[in-house]
Amino acid sequence: MCSFPRQSDSWVFDELYRAGKIELELVPQGNLACRIQAAGMGLGAVFTPTGFGTLLAEGKETRHIEGKDYVLEYPIKADFALIKAHQGDRWGNLVYNKSARNFGPIMAMAADVTIAQVSELVELGQLDPEHIITPGIFIQHVVAVDAANGTGAEQ
Template identity: 80%
Template sequence: MIDKTVATAADAVAQIYDGATVMIGGFGSAGQPAELIDALIAQGARELTIVNNNAGNGDTGLAALLKARRVKKMICSFPRQSDSYEFDALYRAGEIELELVPQGNLACRIQAAGSGLGAVFTPTGYGTLLAEGKETREINGKHYVLEYPISADFALIKAQHGDRWGNLVYRKTARNFGPIMAAAAKVTIAQVSEIVPLGALDPEQVVTPGIFVQQLVAV
């Protein structure tokens, strides 16, 4: 019998190791798997590379992980906001690395990893500092930059409902990066509001099929 559910968030993140690359879903706080992040802080993994749209907000979630000095590198689109002071302080002190990726490129590169692509050509960033040292090409009169996929050892995502096979449905814009991160990671851990019986999810509403999810926890 296939059953991907685990009892607690602590059980779900126990396998994450020092130095791992971890994708964390969310657009700001929307769709951020806060309980899984809290469990990861308690678990103690260090020297992590984190892939997220932002670099933490306020003092909770990803910001708390940064404050705990567990992250060595951020790969994100928006590292600086009015309430991203934890990352800002670490970066100014030289205690964290940053790879800045335009938001569309971030999504495209994650999606490329999930699709098994070797690389993608994108016009975003051409002629800017973000293209320095990268291969460029002119295609049909337009200039492009070669970008490589972003994959991860683990993905922590949040959905609304899931079943024991790992099929997931999301709540509105809380979906954001969840589906593509689930496809781009070796191990995807999803937190849901409720685990429902098999057959309770409308197949037409399932966004992330269970094949992309290895563990599921209700919080």
């Protein structure tokens, strides 16, 4: 799962896709977030208005609810999630910078195993509980990475 599989040097993806060894499903970013969040919340499926009446809705169940049309979208669950946070403690409580908090928390909820890379590993109790976005219950491994040289150690 990724938000942009095609780049100028994406020959590995191209080869696997053409060989039928990997699938590509185009999903609007809002629907992607909704489907990941639905998996993390344990929902069976969700209705969303995005994509109704377009090629993205072909073959999917639709409903007209209270005057508005919706498309049924199923959750996307992951075996593993690799996420990045600004700060974290050894229990996996995480604080993010800016847009890193968009997909990180919901991916942590939707994955069976989540590995969090943190720029700053802090002692237990150092994080302000009001700033923790992802609680440690969703994180199985924390890796502190030194931003200067890219090396890390698992905690």
